[in-house]
Amino acid sequence: MKPRDLSVLLGVILIIIMLVIPLPGWLLSILILTNISLALIVILVSMNTVEALQFSIFPSLLLLLTLFRLGLNVSTTRSILSEADAGGVVETFGTFVIGDNPLVGFVVFSILVIIQFLVITKGSERVSEVAARFTLDAMPGKQMSIDADLNAGMINEQQAKERREKIEHEADFYGAMDGASKFVKGDAIAGIIIVLINIIFGLIIGMVQMEMSFQEAITTYMQLTVGDGLVSQIPALLIATATGIVVTRVASQGNLGTDVTAQLLRYPKLLYIAAGTIFFLGFTPINFLLTTVIALFLAFGGYWLSRPVVESETDQEMEDVEADSGQMKSPENVVGLLSMDPIEFEFGYALIPLADANQGGDLLDRVVMIRRQLAIELGVVIPVVRIRDNIQLNPNEYRLKIKGNEMAKGELLLDHYLAMSPGMEDDDLEGIMTTEPAFGLPAKWISDDMKDEAELSGYTVVDPASVVSTHITEVIKKHAHLLLGRQETKQLIDHLKETYPILVDEVTPEPLPIGDIQKVLAKLLRENISIRNLPVIFETLADFGKMTNDTDLLTEYARQALSAQITKQYVQAENTLKVITISNDVEKMIAENIQQTEHGSYLSLDPESQQLIIRSVSEQVEQIAIGEETPIILCSPTIRMYVKQLLDRFFPNVVILSYNELEPNLEVKSVGVVNVA
Structure with a gap:
């Protein structure tokens, strides 16, 4: 254990000893001076903190110091009542304050206690209570603000985590301060009671047991009591003041001294007004010489502060210009321009209300839900979406970029609704013809008063925010593979390793x-x-990774291991799946034209045969599209990835499955055959 940690433990043990064992006067003097020193350090630290969390240990420290001070009160009370002596420090304070008049000294001490109890302690307690309540009430809003900044790309995940932790710490701190301030109040009350006990029982003990006269007893015990009260109440007053400073402190760029001098003396000309007011007071019975001196002092202060302000502002402007120039010239600033956001959403100025929470926009909240939804659906963490307006776009236009490349765009009419036809066009429905951006369906922009009529006609009516949210979701889902890099993969592996460490070690870094x-x-x-x-994917990679490092082949094995998931994804009602099959002749043709190389395998099919296969697939897909069903082609496992390579350019939305990727109990119904005959 470190010496500093040990000293704190020994200090707590010493407090317990003080409550039980009588201490000599010289040791009490040392402990009293230590108490005053600690109180001075606490108030100086509280004045030099920029924000409250920089002194987060203060609530616990407040309790320890209060307990230490009460222990001293018990020890000094024991010494005063038993020996009429509490050390040189107590006697010196009592003699200095009381002088020859014990009553005056007691009155001064009483005023000090009243100030602490009714003003400082009471105020600190109230401020602590209100600060704790306001901090807890503000937590949801602060959390939403962090999420908004995160989705807007203004901060990253780590910065968001740090800000959330700071909010939690603030709530804990002000809650603790609310409780700790009650101890300060109790300490003040205990101080008053201890003083009364010392005086009353001191007189009784002095006159009855020590056979002192009333005058001698009142002088002796009043002097020691007031001295004891001062040496305990002065540190208590400092601690109570420090409590008030900490709980009333707001975050700023400097400490209390810097802020007070900068803000109080921000307007030097006001000192002239104060100087004039004090000067004219001299024409009353108040001392003219005294008011004149103070007025001259204030006027000189105003004059002296007025001069360097302009110069400092000029210097600051020069420093800002030099700093900006230095940043523009620095190579680090140029390197920073090379960074690119993974996902960017830009929109014209007319769509600003869509993202502005003050105008009722909830796009930021929707983006948060999109990221959560895709994390559940795809199993990958989608990067933060940077949202910004772009005056170069048309007012109602928006576009979505992934890694700097435009992947989608569209237009919105914020004061309209998008009505998608149920299948039969209703020419009587007034609106602006358009195309639904996510799925390319014919639609109309209709006004608010046409919404009910459209819904009664069977139209699907959605608001602009839902339109753009759906579009963003589908685009990101379609291009999710572009967002998964090595760094993101490493994060997924690390997360998996927390639960399956042996499985991960068997797959990576070897083989x-x-x-x-x-x-x-x-x-x-x-x-x-x-x-x-x-x-499941890693189990497959562990099984087959030692046999081959062909990622195409490993992907096929992984797909087969996910057969239950794939079946559930594409199965239709009544456990039936409608598919387009590939004839034996076509499968044989493809299998015979697979070329094996050291870098993998590929399909080497002559252009004529390719055209025949593509034409046949096109005919079958058109038949499926009439029924508005997803085209699914079913083939053998050995040629699935080659069929995908062949058709991907022409039919990107066609699903290619193999027999091994479907559950055995699934009923497969062929609705077409791909043939070249």
Whole structure:
């Protein structure tokens, strides 16, 4: 244990000893001076803190110092009543204050106690209570503000975590201060009671047991009592003042001394007004010489403060210009310009109310929900979406960028609703023809008074915020594989390792580095396969990673291991799946044209055969599209990834599955066959 930690423990033990064992006068003097020194240090520290959390130990320290002071009161009371002596410090304070008149000294001491109890302690207690209540009430708003800054890209995840922790610490601190201030109040009351006990019982003991006269007893015990009260109440007054300073302190750029001098003397010309007022008071019976001296002092202060203000402002402006110039010239500033946000959402000035909470916009909250929704659906943490307005866009236009590339754009009419047709167009419904941006469906922008009519006609009516939220969700979901890099993969692996350490150690760094794992996960995401079930994927990689490092092949094995998930994702009602199958001739043609290389395998099919296959797939997909169903092609496991490579450019939305990716109890119904004959 460190010496500093040991000293605190010994101090607590000493307090307990003081409450039980009588202490000699010289030791009491040392402890009294220590108490005064600690009180001075506390009030100086409280004045030099910029914000309350910099002195977060203050509530606990307040309790220890209060207990220490009460222990001293018990020890000095024991010495005063038993020996009529409490050490040189107590006697010196009592003699200095009382002088030849014990009654005057007692009155001075009483005034000091009243000031502490009724003014400082009472005020500190009230301020602590209000600060604790306001801090707790403000917590939800502060949390929402942090989430908004996080979604806007103004801060990162680590900074958001630090701010949330700071809010929690503030709530804990002001709650603790609310309780600790009650001890300060109790200490003041105890001080008054102890003084009365010392005087009353001191007179009784002095006159009865020590056979003193009344005058001698009152002088002796009043002197010691007032001295004891002063040496305990002065530190108590300092601690109570420090309590008030800490709980009334607001965050700023400097300490209390800096803020007081900077803000109180911010307007030097006001000192001239104060000087004039004091000067004219001299024409009353008040001493003219005294008022004149003070007025001259204030006037000189105003003159002296007026001169350097302009110069300091000029110097500050020069420093700011030099700092800005230095930043523009520094290579670090140029390097900072190279950073790129993973996801950016930009909008025209007419769409600002969509993101402005003061105008009722809830886009920031919706983005938070989108990130949570995609984390559950895809199993990957979507980066923070930076939201900003862009005057270069049309007023109602917005666009979504992923890693600097524009992936989607659209237009919104904030004072309208988007009505999507149920299948039959209603020409009587007035509106502006458009296309629903997320799925490309025909739609109309209708006014508010047409909303009820559209809903009665069977239209699906959504507000602009829902339109753009759906669009953002679908675009991010479609391009989630672009957002999963090696760093993000490492975070997923670290999270998995907390629960499955042996499984992770068996997969990476040997036989598969993080880069290969990232490729497998990205390939799954690219085909809209969730990677949330990461343990199953890693079990597959552990089984087959030692046999091959071909990421395409490992992806196929992982898909087969996720058969239950894939089946549930695409199965229709009554445990039936409608698919387009591939004829034996086409499967044989594809299998015979697979080329194996040291860098992997690929499909080497002549252009004519490719066109025949694509034409046949196009015919079958058109038939499926008439029924508004998702086209699914079913083939053997050995050629699935090659069929995907062949059709991906022409039919990106067509799902390619293999027999091994479906559950055995699933009923598969063929609604078409891909053939080249």
